[in-house]
Amino acid sequence: MIKVVGLRKAFGGQSVLNGIDLEVPDGSITIIIGRSGGGKSVFLKHLLGLVRPDSGRIEVDGVDLTRLRGRALDEVRKRYGVVFQGGALFDSMTCRENVAFPLREKFKLPTAKIRRRVDVSLERVGLAGIGDKYPEEVSGGMRKRVAIARALVTEPEIVFFDEPTTGLDPVLVNAIHRLILELHRRSKFTAVMVSHEIPEIFEIADRVGMLHQGRIVELGPPAAIQGSANPIVRQFIRGEPDPPA
Amino acid sequence: MTEPALAPALRPFEGLGRWAIGIVESLGRFGSFLGQAIAAIITPPFKFGALLGRIHYIGFRSLLIILLTGAFTGMVLGLQIFFTLSRFGSEAFLGPAVALTLIRELGPVLGALMVTGRAGSALTAELGIMRITEQIDALTVMALSPMRYLVAPSILAGVITFPLMTALFDVVGIYGGYVVGVKLLGLSEGTYFGEMQTFVDMADVMTGFWKSISFGILVTWVCTYKGFHVSRGAEGVAQATTQAVVLSSVLILVWDYFLGSVLP
Numbered sequence: 001m002i003k004v005v006g007l008r009k010a011f012g013g014q015s016v017l018n019g020i021d022l023e024v025p026d027g028s029i030t031i032i033i034g035r036s037g038g039g040k041s042v043f044l045k046h047l048l049g050l051v052r053p054d055s056g057r058i059e060v061d062g063v064d065l066t067r068l069r070g071r072a073l074d075e076v077r078k079r080y081g082v083v084f085q086g087g088a089l090f091d092s093m094t095c096r097e098n099v100a101f102p103l104r105e106k107f108k109l110p111t112a113k114i115r116r117r118v119d120v121s122l123e124r125v126g127l128a129g130i131g132d133k134y135p136e137e138v139s140g141g142m143r144k145r146v147a148i149a150r151a152l153v154t155e156p157e158i159v160f161f162d163e164p165t166t167g168l169d170p171v172l173v174n175a176i177h178r179l180i181l182e183l184h185r186r187s188k189f190t191a192v193m194v195s196h197e198i199p200e201i202f203e204i205a206d207r208v209g210m211l212h213q214g215r216i217v218e219l220g221p222p223a224a225i226q227g228s229a230n231p232i233v234r235q236f237i238r239g240e241p242d243p244p245a
Numbered sequence: 246m247t248e249p250a251l252a253p254a255l256r257p258f259e260g261l262g263r264w265a266i267g268i269v270e271s272l273g274r275f276g277s278f279l280g281q282a283i284a285a286i287i288t289p290p291f292k293f294g295a296l297l298g299r300i301h302y303i304g305f306r307s308l309l310i311i312l313l314t315g316a317f318t319g320m321v322l323g324l325q326i327f328f329t330l331s332r333f334g335s336e337a338f339l340g341p342a343v344a345l346t347l348i349r350e351l352g353p354v355l356g357a358l359m360v361t362g363r364a365g366s367a368l369t370a371e372l373g374i375m376r377i378t379e380q381i382d383a384l385t386v387m388a389l390s391p392m393r394y395l396v397a398p399s400i401l402a403g404v405i406t407f408p409l410m411t412a413l414f415d416v417v418g419i420y421g422g423y424v425v426g427v428k429l430l431g432l433s434e435g436t437y438f439g440e441m442q443t444f445v446d447m448a449d450v451m452t453g454f455w456k457s458i459s460f461g462i463l464v465t466w467v468c469t470y471k472g473f474h475v476s477r478g479a480e481g482v483a484q485a486t487t488q489a490v491v492l493s494s495v496l497i498l499v500w501d502y503f504l505g506s507v508l509p
Contacts, residue, residue, distance in 0.1 A: 048386050074388035082386045088379035102387050 001026050002158065002192065007046060007056035008214075009039075016042050017053070018214030024207075029184060029191040031201045034211035035236065040194040041085070043211065044162050047192060048082060049073050060158070078106065081156035081189070085163045087147035089135040095146045096122070096131030102154050121149040124186075125179060141172040145179065152183055161193035165200075173197055177204050198237050202226060210236065278396075278470050279462075285390060285397035295398040303364040303399070303465070304406030308413070310359050315414035318351055319343060319421025326422075327430050336426075340437035341444035343422035344415075348445065348453045352415040354501050357407060357460035361493045365468040368399060369489040372472025373482035381473070396473065400465045407461030408454055415453065452508045459504065460497055467493045 002024040009017040016039045024030045034040050045051040047058060049065055058065040060076055068076060089098045099118045103109050109117075122128050125145040135143055144164055151159055161180065165173040177197075181204045184191055195201050201208065202222035209219040210233045218225060218233045228234060326342045372395060375381050384391045419441075426432045471489035475481045 045382075048382075050382055050385060077386055077388040080386055082383065084379045084383060086378055088383040090380055090383075091378075102389075105389050106387060 001059075001061060002047065002190070003057075003059040004047075005057045005059070007043070007058065008054045009042060009046065009051065010054055016214055017046070017056075019056070020211070020214070020216055022209060022216055022219065024190060024192055026190050027188050028206040029180075029193065029204055030207045030209065031193045031195055031205040032209045032211050032216075033196055033198065033201065033236065036196070038211050039214050040196075040211055041162060044160060044192070044194050048080065048160060049077060079157045081151035081154060081159040083144070083147045083151045083159070083161045083164045085166055087135065087143040089143060089146055089150070091135050094132050094134055095127070095138065095142075098135070098146060099131075099150045099153050102150065106154065117153055118149075121153040122146075124152075124183065125149045141168055141175070144168065144172075144176055148176075148179065148183070152187065152189075155187060156189060158190045158192070161191065161195070163195055164193065165195065165197050170200075173200055177201070180204060198239070199226070212236075274474075275470060278473070279400075279466050281392050282396045282400050282466070282469070285393040286401050290393075292394060292398055295394055296401055299398040299402035300406055303360065303368070303402045304410060307360045307363050307406075307410060310363050311356055311410045311414050312417050314355060314359050315352070315417035316421040318355055318414075319347065319418030319423075320425045322346055322351070322418070323422035323425030323430075327426050327432070336432055337436050337440055338444075339422065339426045339432055340439070340441035343426070344419050344441045344445045345449060347415045347418040347422075348449050350453075350501070350505070352411045352418065353407075353453050353456035353460055354497060356411045356414040356457065357464055357497050358494055360407065360410065361464050361468070361490055361497070365464050365493055366486050366490050368465065368468040369472035369475075369486045370482055372469060373475035373485050376473065376475045377478055377482065391473070396469045399469050400462060403461035403465030404458055405461075407464075408457040411453060411457035448509045452504075455508060456501060456504050459500060463496050463500060464493045467496065 002022075004020050004022040007017050007020040008015070020043060022030075032040055032043065042051060046053055047065075049068070053066055056066070060079075063076060065073070065076060089095070090101065093101065096118055099121055100114050103114045103117060118131070119128070122131055125148055127142060127145055127149065130138055130142060130146075135146065138146070148164070164180070165176050168176065177200055180191070180193075184204075193201070193205075202225070205222050207219060208222055208225040209216045210225065210228075210230070211217075212232050218228055218230050220228075225233060226237065228237075234240075322343045323339065326346075327336060327339050330336050330338055330342065372381070375395070381391045381395070384394060423434075423437055427434050427437050468489045471485040471492070475485045477484075
């Protein structure tokens, strides 16, 4: 379980996270929604250990990530898979080499075993035939799927998705969401996703948290969020331009 | 009651202090970056594949520019030194003059400046793009050290390739001087190379060697640091690339003077 307690962060005197409290149960899909610039990606970077908070704790199965450095932090990260917003595929490698990279470098598996696992991963995301292409030679949707394959090839316990459908058309958004749901059912990983794909995310989330002005102002199952009486949540999910009175 | 009146007067000093602290912090980060890179170079696992790739990128792909600039630098030296020496009737010293100038100064310095322009700028831009497209973050969250995969091989490749490229620059430059001095201006071949053997010794070669190694570290250190810490998108990459080339070039010249006055 991931437990976030009182997480605060300010950049240059400007407060971005104002005391986030959140619990992510094992095996669940928790999606954080919120307006652009509201601190969602900064929050995710804290969970990944890429940014250190000013105060607060992030516990992963009881281990406080914010106190870890170097190898101890890497030990926690070995349980992670991450799908970055733009995919973050290594552009000097083919799609196949990208997917194989964490297996080759982290787990030192034999070449034949790596090849088999990469083939299975690419097949699961529906990209069996494009392994030898470079990321720049495939479409945006394909790049996202390669990124998902790379994040999941090591069979991580916790997978983070940073706006995995940004910039895709509605058909591809649904396709990526269905893919994530299918892979989650198969592997039962704990998923934390940052997104503002409303209402599509309600189809796949177990819990949805609304991040507003650096705090989680509402957290609950999709139905509860959709029916929330909180004016901030209602405004966001309805896409209303005026701020609540 | 006088304290509030003094505060505005002290503000410039406060600003100066903040600026000075900023400089010291930047230098600390810069030094710590090299320390981390050296730690990644000397501790396993070693990334030989990445090192070979960087040697190809920094060294092999800079060969043409090194050979061209080396040849023409030697030719210009041959021409200018010949006319200068001929005023004193000392043309016989053309060979050692060209060789010493190249081996001690121009080979390491011009070679390093050329590689900075070609490979250093590309190194900064490549790392900068990796930073803004989150490829460096991707390595980090895979529990793989970007220092080990990206920075350490580049710095080690600089240490290996800069002396080799300087040696090539020197040899080609000496032959450039030979073409002008001997083939075009009529100096005897024996005089050109004979006097060179008399006046150039191993200490001169070692001076150039140590300079080129230190330039190799300096250029790759500055260029990887600037690329690694890029922010603010494409504009940030452009700015970092310019800063890396300018800073590397200035540091090469400053360090060259320092080493020139310390080394024998």
